[in-house]
Amino acid sequence: MTDVETILHSRLHEQLDDIAPSSLTTQHALRAGHRARRRRSAAVAAVAVVALLGGATTGVALLRSGSDHSESVIAAAPLADRTLAYAEQFRDGNFASIRSDMTPDVRAQLSERRLKDAWQMAVETFGPFAHPDPPAIRDAGSRATYLLRLHFDKGDVNMRVTYDDDGAVIGLTLLSAQVEKLATVPADLAAASRQIVDDLAQGRFDSVRTRFDDRMSRLLPVQKLRDGWQTAAVQEHGGFISTGGMTATRVLGATVVDVFCTMKRGELKVRISFDDRGAVIGLLLQNA
Amino acid sequence: MPGSHDDDFASFVSTRSGPLLRLAVGLTGSRPAGEDLLQSALTRAYLSWSKVRGAADADAYVRRIVVNSHVSLRRRRRVREELQSDVADVVGTAPSYGIDDRDALWTALARLGRRQRAIVLLRYYEDLADDQIAELLGCSPATVRSQAMRALATLKDLPELSEHKPRPAPFTATWETP
Numbered sequence: 476m477t478d479v480e481t482i483l484h485s486r487l488h489e490q491l492d493d494i495a496p497s498s499l500t501t502q503h504a505l506r507a508g509h510r511a512r513r514r515r516s517a518a519v520a521a522v523a524v525v526a527l528l529g530g531a532t533t534g535v536a537l538l539r540s541g542s543d544h545s546e547s548v549i550a551a552a553p554l555a556d557r558t559l560a561y562a563e564q565f566r567d568g569n570f571a572s573i574r575s576d577m578t579p580d581v582r583a584q585l586s587e588r589r590l591k592d593a594w595q596m597a598v599e600t601f602g603p604f605a606h607p608d609p610p611a612i613r614d615a616g617s618r619a620t621y622l623l624r625l626h627f628d629k630g631d632v633n634m635r636v637t638y639d640d641d642g643a644v645i646g647l648t649l650l651s652a653q654v655e656k657l658a659t660v661p662a663d664l665a666a667a668s669r670q671i672v673d674d675l676a677q678g679r680f681d682s683v684r685t686r687f688d689d690r691m692s693r694l695l696p697v698q699k700l701r702d703g704w705q706t707a708a709v710q711e712h713g714g715f716i717s718t719g720g721m722t723a724t725r726v727l728g729a730t731v732v733d734v735f736c737t738m739k740r741g742e743l744k745v746r747i748s749f750d751d752r753g754a755v756i757g758l759l760l761q762n763a
Numbered sequence: 764m765p766g767s768h769d770d771d772f773a774s775f776v777s778t779r780s781g782p783l784l785r786l787a788v789g790l791t792g793s794r795p796a797g798e799d800l801l802q803s804a805l806t807r808a809y810l811s812w813s814k815v816r817g818a819a820d821a822d823a824y825v826r827r828i829v830v831n832s833h834v835s836l837r838r839r840r841r842v843r844e845e846l847q848s849d850v851a852d853v854v855g856t857a858p859s860y861g862i863d864d865r866d867a868l869w870t871a872l873a874r875l876g877r878r879q880r881a882i883v884l885l886r887y888y889e890d891l892a893d894d895q896i897a898e899l900l901g902c903s904p905a906t907v908r909s910q911a912m913r914a915l916a917t918l919k920d921l922p923e924l925s926e927h928k929p930r931p932a933p934f935t936a937t938w939e940t941p
Contacts, residue, residue: 479919486868487888491789496780504776507802508809579803587795
């Protein structure tokens with residue numbers, strides 16, 4: 476062996492030999508296997524929609540757009556408790572525990588570092604975390620989204636956690652609750668938003684992506700964008716007809732434009748977030 | 764029977780997850796990323812469990828899933844971010860290691876491409892022969908050798924691995940030394 480080979484051999488063993496798996500590895504592996512098997516056999520594939528809203532957004536929501544959401548005030552116990560526990564785990568810096576309940580897709584997109592950065596941003600913006608409100612639930616078929624208002628000393632943050640029917644986390648976002656509604660949509664952003672919706676409707680997904688910032692470009696490749704539009708706009712709403720009104724809000728330095736689209740079946744809201752340079756930092760398709 | 768399928772899988776994971784996790788951590792450079800990789804690989808193994816059990820060497824089959832999952836993933840940037848985060852963790856929690864050495868090893872390996880890094884791990888940690896590595900990666904032994912040579916050439920020129928520093932004594936041993 477050469478010197479380098481000898482060094483590699485010895486150091487790799489020194490660094491790795493003491494690593495032991497968690498006692499929960501087997502349970503997690505089984506749970507993940509069960510989820511994957513059910514997901515594979517499901518008739519309807521989950522569709523990735525979206526990403527970020529405003530500067531304080533941390534996550535990627537993976538939602539199946541579809542049936543109307545009905546909102547109730549009090550959430551069912553087990554998932555509500557878990558949602559509350561995530562707030563405590565954010566506060567305590569226990570990001571690994573939060574991630575252990577995520578599906579592999581979401582884990583791949585939300586590293587511990589990203590969760591930590593998001594929480595730090597919330598604390599830097601709004602001061603120390605005080606307490607959460609009781610969670611509310613938005614139920615959509617087999618999926619459930621829990622909404623939790625987190626109170627900090629100088630402002631609030633909305634945490635949204637979406638679970639699949641096995642209780643795995645398929646979406647997690649932190650959004651600033653401090654929003655400022657704008658009287659009018661800035662002209663340049665209105666034009667850009669209209670063009671984006673038009674490009675989506677015409678299948679020009681590459682053109683849409685040219686407006687993305689680097690992070691969005693990584694999160695939403697063409698195929699994911701196409702799948703999201705196909706499911707939300709075509710399968711669920713029958714197809715695009717025309718663009719309607721728009722509203723805008725300011726959220727932590729970002730401008731969020733909601734475009735209300737008339738569809739063959741109902742109305743679709745396309746929510747587009749822009750940074751101050753006009754780059755798209757978030758895109759969300761929702762039932763209006 | 765689903766029960767025996769699950770029992771069999773659980774038994775495999777409980778006995779083999781240690782070595783597989785160590786391989787995954789070595790491939791990715793950090794424990795969180797290694798756990799992610801292993802979980803994804805085990806999920807794939809679960810879905811193909813009848814094939815895994817039918818293979819001549821189930822352990823090698825799953826190891827192949829781990830390695831190929833890593834090689835095929837295009838997420839260098841994320842791994843690099845997590846590597847930095849892991850180094851920060853080590854400073855606070857692992858006094859028994861020489862921090863600089865640990866940092867240096869992963870920094871050096873991060874300079875390699877995924878396939879070269881996998882070959883280094885399989886050669887110098889798993890102690891596999893080149894033809895075994897070739898079979899696992901689906902390439903020829905000659906490719907393994909040439910990739911290994913390139914990897915070693917890259918590592919040889921790095922100051923982090925250019926000289927064999929004496930290993931620092933474990934923290935506990937230091938305590939016992941007058």
